[in-house]
Amino acid sequence: xxxxxxxxxxxxxxxxxxxxxxxxxxxxxxxxxxxxxxxxxxxxxxxxxxxxxxxxxxxxxxxxxxxxxxxxxxxxxxxxxxxxxxxxxxxxxxxxxxxxxxxxxxxxxxxxxxxxxxxxxxxxxxxxxxxxxxxxxxxxxxxxxxxxxxxxxxxxxxxxxxxxxxxxxxxxxxxxxxxxxxxxxxxxxxxxxxxxxxxxxxxxxxxxxxxxxxxxxxxxxxxxxxxxxxxxxxxxxxxxxxxxxxxxxxxxxxxxxxxxxxxxxxxxxxxxxxxxxxxxxxxxxxxxxxxxxxxxxxxxxxxxxxxxxxxxxxxxxxxxxxxxxxxxxxxxxxxxxxxxxxxxxxxxxxxxxxxxxxxxxxxxxxxx
Numbered sequence: 001x002x003x004x005x006x007x008x009x010x011x012x013x014x015x016x017x018x019x020x021x022x023x024x025x026x027x028x029x030x031x032x033x034x035x036x037x038x039x040x041x042x043x044x045x046x047x048x049x050x051x052x053x054x055x056x057x058x059x060x061x062x063x064x065x066x067x068x069x070x071x072x073x074x075x076x077x078x079x080x081x082x083x084x085x086x087x088x089x090x091x092x093x094x095x096x097x098x099x100x101x102x103x104x105x106x107x108x109x110x111x112x113x114x115x116x117x118x119x120x121x122x123x124x125x126x127x128x129x130x131x132x133x134x135x136x137x138x139x140x141x142x143x144x145x146x147x148x149x150x151x152x153x154x155x156x157x158x159x160x161x162x163x164x165x166x167x168x169x170x171x172x173x174x175x176x177x178x179x180x181x182x183x184x185x186x187x188x189x190x191x192x193x194x195x196x197x198x199x200x201x202x203x204x205x206x207x208x209x210x211x212x213x214x215x216x217x218x219x220x221x222x223x224x225x226x227x228x229x230x231x232x233x234x235x236x237x238x239x240x241x242x243x244x245x246x247x248x249x250x251x252x253x254x255x256x257x258x259x260x261x262x263x264x265x266x267x268x269x270x271x272x273x274x275x276x277x278x279x280x281x282x283x284x285x286x287x288x289x290x291x292x293x294x295x296x297x298x299x300x301x302x303x304x305x306x307x308x309x310x311x312x313x314x315x316x317x318x319x320x321x322x323x324x325x326x327x328x329x330x331x332x333x334x335x336x337x338x339x340x341x342x343x344x345x346x347x348x349x350x351x352x353x354x355x356x357x358x359x360x361x362x363x364x365x366x367x368x
Contacts (some may be wrong), residue, residue: 010020017241029150039177056239075180085293109354110129126141127138135151137151138152150281160211163206163207163208165207167201167202168366169201169202170202170342170366171201171365172365173194173195173363174197174361174363175227175363176362177362179358186230186240189234189245189247190245190357192230193230195228196226196310197227199365201224203219203220212276216268216269216270218266218267219265219268222261223261224261226257226342228255228257231247232254232255233248233256234246234247235315236256236302236317237317238317243351243356250306251304251306252306252307253303254304254312255301255303256301256302256303258299258300258319259299260295260297260323261296261297262327264294265291266331269287270333274290281338284334285336286333286334287330288331290326290328291329295326298323301316302314307318314353323352324351328347329344329345329361331344335367340366344367
């Protein structure tokens with residue numbers, strides 16, 4: 001039964017061979033035959049013990065411990081092999097070395113999807129790199145008497161399928177612009193306080209790759225808008241055919257806001273410059289496209305304390321009847337590395353015409 005040789009022993013034999021042989025070309029081919037034995041170990045080839053056919057072997061010894069074992073199971077091939085010298089054997093293998101990179105492909109498998117390299121050797125003076133499947137072995141002999149061996153396991157490359165689905169979450173803040181394209185001033189009763197005017201969105205997305213780094217994404221989600229008033233003494237209430245903002249002087253206001261929720265569909269055209277340049281997530285990503293939504297609900301909430309003392313109290317009113325049932329606008333996204341940001345702008349007013357101030361909602365935040 002053939003005795004298996006461990007990886008450290010193979011590396012030690014290679015080191016001794018390198019000290020004896022001065023011809024670099026011969027060194028590469030000797031390493032080749034050692035690797036052929038290592039491939040057998042790496043892929044777990046087992047020898048059959050039952051009904052095993054006897055094979056003829058040729059043993060070539062060199063140096064103190066170097067050996068090349070050739071196994072054949074055909075008498076005609078055996079007779080032909082005995083008449084060959086080492087140069088003939090190497091010529092029969094028809095191996096080619098890349099003169100620029102020093103790469104030598106030892107074993108490769110051809111299939112319908114192309115050619116896949118199984119074993120590859122790259123030698124640069126006193127450093128050798130051997131790749132077997134997903135394992136890379138680095139041998140550094142630059143320091144005489146202290147050979148360093150490093151084994152690396154390559155992780156699987158992240159796949160980029162032509163079509164995929166995913167979920168994401170938007171978390172940001174809301175505001176709005178008036179008819180002049182400005183944020184309402186602090187004197188306006190509906191002026192928004194940024195901190196607390198949260199925007200939350202849950203989106204299901206489907207992405208179709210059009211070309212390398214260029215995708216078309218469509219999605220459906222639910223967004224919740226909160227507009228927290230900067231002046232907490234004003235309360236939004238249902239008036240006669242319109243929303244009214246009244247100042248509460250009879251209580252101590254604590255929080256006042258309007259909220260609304262929408263079922264929203266969106267379409268985005270996405271450019272990933274990292275994928276275009278084969279840099280993965282290191283490149284810039286941009287996306288833009290339209291969206292449209294239908295209102296699911298809308299309320300106003302006012303939290304206060306009585307002036308004469310007591311705990312917090314809350315009043316809620318259905319002010320959604322004054323909000324536009326439909327919203328539509330433009331969404332943009334920017335990403336770099338692991339960070340992604342979004343912004344949305346409604347092209348139609350938040351309130352129905354004549355039922356409230358002319359304000360267009362604006363949101364921006366982070367995508368998770």
